[in-house]
Amino acid sequence: MFWKRKRKKEEEEERNQQEIDVSIDEVRQAIKQCASDMPMGISLRSLVNDDHSINFKLLKNILKGIPKQKFYMSKETFEVFEDAEKAKTIDKVQVAVDQYISEKNEIPVIPGEPTFRISYFLIKEYLHHEQPDYPLYIDPNDRLVTHRRPNQ
Structure with missing residues (x-):
């Protein structure tokens, strides 16, 4: 009887080690579930490696395996990307926005822009001339930077 439980556990571990195909939405859902299961005081940053890749060893039980492809996550906003540079850029811009808000006490958005x-002109001194070549937006409620254009 003991060997049956042991074999079943080994089979389950083997399934969780399998490489699987997952969509970015499935990864986002797994992260969301992981966040809700995390004890107080543990940050989602623990899922992010130094290169912004996601540590899927911590999500393998939720996803039932390790994704074949790499996904990346912003350490500041926890947005998930298929491109490491976008995650790094979001982090740089978020830090610049936070510094601007701290000093000027206003959100650095284009005047009159409803989205x-x-x-980038307002935060250029905080970006150190590393301006992204695509638009980014800020949520006025939580002041987090996003690549998603908000609904007007």
Whole structure:
């Protein structure tokens, strides 16, 4: 009887080690579930490696395996990407936005822009001339940077 439980456990571990195909939405759902299961005081940053890749060893039980492809996550906003550079860029812009808000006490958006598109001109001194070549937006409620254009 003991060997049956042991074999069943080994089979389950083997399934969780399998490489699987997952969509970015499935990864986001797994992260969301992991976040809700995490004890207080544990940050989602524990899922992010130094290179912004996601540590799927911590999500393998939820996903039932390890994704074949790499996914990346912003350490500041926890958005998930298929491209490491986007995750790094979001983090740099978020830090610049936070510094601007801290000093000027206002959100650095293009004046009159209903989508809260970030003005790179206003935060250029905080970005150190590493301006993204695509628009980023800011949520006026939580002040987090996003690549998703908000609904007007």
